[in-house]
Amino acid sequence: MRKPHQAEWTNKAIDTYDDVITYPYQIWGFSVAQKLIDQIDEIIILIEQNPTMYPAVPGFQQIRKAHISANISLYYRIKVETVELLYFWNNRRNPADNPFGQT
Numbered sequence: 001m002r003k004p005h006q007a008e009w010t011n012k013a014i015d016t017y018d019d020v021i022t023y024p025y026q027i028w029g030f031s032v033a034q035k036l037i038d039q040i041d042e043i044i045i046l047i048e049q050n051p052t053m054y055p056a057v058p059g060f061q062q063i064r065k066a067h068i069s070a071n072i073s074l075y076y077r078i079k080v081e082t083v084e085l086l087y088f089w090n091n092r093r094n095p096a097d098n099p100f101g102q103t
Contacts (some may be wrong), residue, residue, distance in 0.1 A: 004048040005083045013085040020072050020088045039068055044085070051078040057100045065100075075100060 009017075017040070025033035043066050046053060054066040057075070063086065066074045075086040089098060 005051050005078065005081060007044050007048055008079070008082040008084050010084060010086055012087045016088040020090055023090075036069065036072070040072075040074070040088075043068055043074060047074075047076060047083050051076075051083050060100050063100055 021033055021037060024036055047066060051064070054064045054076075057063045057065050062077050064076055064078070066076065068074055068088070071091050073089045073091055075089060077084040077086060095101075
């Protein structure tokens, strides 16, 4: 069996993770925020085990996009031994603000 890639968090990923977790915590409370945290953790584990499971972003072939939920996506890049988590995106935001375009 192939050795999993280790997730490597960028500062932007940490900041945007905090943003996407804080909102549901403030609006709906701990249990909803914890459910989202668990979903994110599960997706990151899957990405570490199989980095190519999510599609590349059109026009950015080294960048991949994982859908965490209907409202949250995770952008990441596959490196030799790691998976670089780039940032979390709230899909309700204006797509024109997304650095990787309207994906």
